[in-house]
Amino acid sequence: MTDCCTQPGLIPIETARATLLRDMIPVEDTETIPLAQACGRVLAAPQIAGINLPPCDNSAMDGYALRLADLEDGKPLRLAGSAFAGRPFSGEVAPGTCVRIMTGAALPAGANTVVMQEQVERQGKSVFVRGTLRRGEHIRRRGEDVAEGDALLEAGTRLSVARIALLAAVGIGVVTVYRRPVIALFSTGDELRPPGATLGNGEIYDCNRTALLAALTQLGVDTLDLGILPDDKAIIREKLARAARDADAIITSGGVSVGDADYTREVLEEMGRVNFWKVAMKPGKPFAYGHLQGTPFFGLPGNPVSALITFQQLVVPALTAMQGGTWCPPVPLRAKLGKALKKKPGRTDFQRGIYRRDPAGGLSVEPAGNQGSHILSGLAEANCLIILPRDSGNADSGDSVAIEPLGVPLAP
Ligand code: AMP
Ligand code: MG
Numbered sequence: 001m002t003d004c005c006t007q008p009g010l011i012p013i014e015t016a017r018a019t020l021l022r023d024m025i026p027v028e029d030t031e032t033i034p035l036a037q038a039c040g041r042v043l044a045a046p047q048i049a050g051i052n053l054p055p056c057d058n059s060a061m062d063g064y065a066l067r068l069a070d071l072e073d074g075k076p077l078r079l080a081g082s083a084f085a086g087r088p089f090s091g092e093v094a095p096g097t098c099v100r101i102m103t104g105a106a107l108p109a110g111a112n113t114v115v116m117q118e119q120v121e122r123q124g125k126s127v128f129v130r131g132t133l134r135r136g137e138h139i140r141r142r143g144e145d146v147a148e149g150d151a152l153l154e155a156g157t158r159l160s161v162a163r164i165a166l167l168a169a170v171g172i173g174v175v176t177v178y179r180r181p182v183i184a185l186f187s188t189g190d191e192l193r194p195p196g197a198t199l200g201n202g203e204i205y206d207c208n209r210t211a212l213l214a215a216l217t218q219l220g221v222d223t224l225d226l227g228i229l230p231d232d233k234a235i236i237r238e239k240l241a242r243a244a245r246d247a248d249a250i251i252t253s254g255g256v257s258v259g260d261a262d263y264t265r266e267v268l269e270e271m272g273r274v275n276f277w278k279v280a281m282k283p284g285k286p287f288a289y290g291h292l293q294g295t296p297f298f299g300l301p302g303n304p305v306s307a308l309i310t311f312q313q314l315v316v317p318a319l320t321a322m323q324g325g326t327w328c329p330p331v332p333l334r335a336k337l338g339k340a341l342k343k344k345p346g347r348t349d350f351q352r353g354i355y356r357r358d359p360a361g362g363l364s365v366e367p368a369g370n371q372g373s374h375i376l377s378g379l380a381e382a383n384c385l386i387i388l389p390r391d392s393g394n395a396d397s398g399d400s401v402a403i404e405p406l407g408v409p410l411a412p
Contacts, residue, residue: 010278010285012390013348017317019275020289023296024321027248029179035167038159040220041177042325047153049170052143057107059083061138064120064127065111066098068135076126083108098127107139114138146170158220158325178324183216184243185209186226188236188255188264189302194228207376208253208300208307215311216251219319231261240267244292248322251315254302257286264299268292280390282347283373284310296322303373309350309385332387332402335363341388341395348390352382355403365403382406 030044059065066077080097083089085104093099093110101107101114113133121128146152152170153163159175167175192206193199206228216223224247226239236255243250255264256277265288268274272292277299279287283306288299298315300307317327335355343349355365365386369378384403388395395401 009276010280011276013279013281013313016276016279016287016289017314020314020318021321021327024318026322026324027178027181030176031179032174032176035164035173035175038175038177039161039164040218041159041180042323043153043155043157043159044176044178044324046151046155047167047172047175049146049148049150049152051170052148053146053170054140054142054144057142058140059101059103059105059107059114059138060140061114061116062102063114063116063138064098065093065101065108065114066129067093067095067111068113068133070096071129071133076128079125079127112136156324156326158320158323180220180222181248181319181322182222182224182246183319184224184226184247184250185212185216185252186229186239186243187253188229188231190231190261192228207304208302211304211308212251212253212311219316220323221319231255231263233263233267236263236267237271240271240292244295247295249319250292250295250297251300253300253307256288256299256301264288268297268299272297279310279314280347281310281313282349284313285347287314304376305352305379306373308379313350330404332404333363334400335365335403337395337397337399337401338364338366340397341367341386343388343392343394345391345393349388351386351388352378353384353386353403354382355384355405363403365401
């Protein structure tokens with residue numbers, strides 16, 4: 001049996017990730033930018049609420065603001081005016097009166113309850129309330145979401161859409177974030193042509209660089225796109241030296257395996273240091289991590305699915321740390337496997353899957369097509385990764401397996 005212990009240099013993914021997280025040096029420089037442009041960026045300062053949210057008691061319904069005690073004698077209330085969102089009622093709700101109120105309008109002084117309009121009958125200025133009300137009903141309280149002075153987000157927090165909404169709601173318009181690390185990126189391979197070009201015999205399109213540029217942009221880092229490099233040691237040497245000089249980290253794809261034209265790792269070994277280059281994961285065993293004049297280097301495998309999964313599993317945590325953020329391991333879900341999966345013990349498996357809710361209310365998961373590390377259609381269709389532990393073997397239909405959902409738009 002082949003496993004981590006019998007394949008020299010093959011290290012568990014947890015060890016690889018822990019090494020990367022330990023080694024990364026966060027950027028120190030900061031910049032202050034408009035909040036709307038800060039999605040994906042990492043806060044360099046804690047954010048404190050300068051106001052209460054909501055800033056004042058207001059109505060959660062379209063209805064009438066009243067004094068609950070006035071309803072005891074069953075008499076109608078007299079309509080004294082109206083309150084709109086942004087146009088409050090200026091007076092006080094006197095005994096025996098009520099105020100027409102819209103959702104979001106400030107609760108007028110004197111009122112302690114809102115009745116929704118569906119529970120009211122109006123005859124001119126007389127308002128009859130049906131049914132019973134609870135004191136304080138349909139009122140959104142000042143500060144019930146956030147109290148003035150509350151610590152909202154700590155330094156090191158990555159801004160998501162939801163966190164941007166929170167900061168905007170307390171009136172924060174600009175934030176101080178760490179500068180974007182500059183990530184140099186190139187693909188290697190004589191067979192690669194950029195999308196849009198005409199393919200010659202035996203050539204393929206370089207999809208890794210396009211996909212990685214998109215992923216890096218989404219992560220909130222700057223990119224230094226060094227294009228496609230041929231399998232030529234001298235050119236790889238020259239570009240690696242430039243990347244080490246101009247970037248905070250270097251990402252390459254291809255050329256880190258054991259083929260005759262796999263030069264990237266060799267050149268890295270010559271010019272710098274390779275910390276490890278075989279990770280006990282599938283896809284993605286050849287993943288080279290090292291340093292070049294102090295600049296971290298991530299050599300992704302060439303096969304596109306391997307490149308993107310090693311990027312997601314290993315490089316994203318490292319870049320998060322480099323951005324000044326804290327990488328939070330995703331919380332895996334459990335799902336019932338709908339189809340047997342083949343696996344040899346020795347490497348953690350990241351199979352592409354499609355999970356859904358089954359009729360019994362639990363989650364079930366099916367593999368998303370062919371699991372070859374060159375099969376992009378399955379990755380594009382997948383909504384999760386099925387994670388099979390390193391030492392496990394085949395998984396049977398009906399087994400409970402760990403899944404990691406892919407892509408949650410509001411999450412950090
Ligand atoms: P390598 O790791 O360089 O041996 O490449 C492994 C496989 O991935 C080969 O089939 C390559 O043609 C393919 N490959 C390498 N780089 C890319 C890329 N940037 N885009 C698409 N396929 C690639
Ligand atoms: Mg290659």
